Amino acid sequence: GAVVSQHPSWVICKSGTSVKIECRSLDFQATTMFWYRQFPKQSLMLMATSNEGSKATYEQGVEKDKFLINHASLTLSTLTVTSAHPEDSSFYICSLFSAGDGYTFGSGTRLTVV
């Protein structure tokens, strides 16, 4: 089935800096990938849909200027948290959809902003 690689698995950054998270599809050409955020003890919340070669589609309430998504190739989508603040600390997860396997999720990235 589809394999998703997410990197880094954890990152600590200073408040005001930007952090980039990568999501790679290792064996599937993904025209669409998805980004989620998960706070402790809570469920996954869909943030945005990443579309290869075009703009991402953001869910209501998600700041597109703060969470920059780039999907420049069929195997790579990136999420950049710009000017990060402590309230952006969370667990970020990406996924892709394939008709044969359904949704496959990355291993997640733990972001801590200090």
Place this chain on the structure above:
Amino acid sequence: LAKTTQPISMDSYEGQEVNITCSHNNIATNDYITWYQQFPSQGPRFIIQGYKTKVTNEVASLFIPADRKSSTLSLPRVSLSDTAVYYCLVGDYTGGFKTIFGAGTRLFVKA
């Protein structure tokens, strides 16, 4: 999008069978039901998927009644390592759909 409802938490003991039920009253004709398992600080992992009746794989069984308005994930003989959050997702897998996660069920397996 079919909304799902699951129990918030369940406790079990090692070796027991655990059944987690998910309600999805407005499931559509083309929707499939998929269950995922999530451990702390990891992404969700596929467990099992079905459309109707019963599906079984090496780790679980999925029971779906004729009206498909609910489904039950059955974990035989759970172990401590099955302690996790379990989510059911409902959607059209032929073309993809927006994943709306419910609260999930937090299963705690005790020794």
